[in-house]
Amino acid sequence: MKFPVILALTFGQLSGAGSWYKVDWRVGDGTWEKTSEGFAKTTGIDRYRLYEQSFPNFWTYRLEVNLVAGASGWGRTYGFDDGTGDEYLITAFRDGEHYTRYNSRRPNIRWVGDSES
Secondary structure: OOEEOOOEEEOOOOOOOOEEEEEEEOOEOOOOEEOOHHHHHHHOEEEEEEEEOOOOOOOOEEEEEEEOOOOOOOOEEEEEEOOOOEEEEEEEOOOEEEEEEEOOOOOOEEEEEEOOO
């Protein structure tokens, strides 16, 4: 089961706590992409997919991430920055798949922030 989570906030919303990691997550065809072993161990995100929704309502892009067993903690928050200064958040209260949807002129994800690393 997937749970939607909210939001487009300003860059740096998560910057007061945790760490940021440079990534190059590009809009694709919806295929799951594996993250590196080190990234997965540090952040708990072992795979992701970023794609344009085929029937967008209000949101054009959808980012899904999978958290490995034991990664979510209680309310672990992730920030995803697209390079325009916009940040999209997912707060995870359980392991498994989570998603957020958003609009952007530059939808590729350039930074991932993690409140617990």
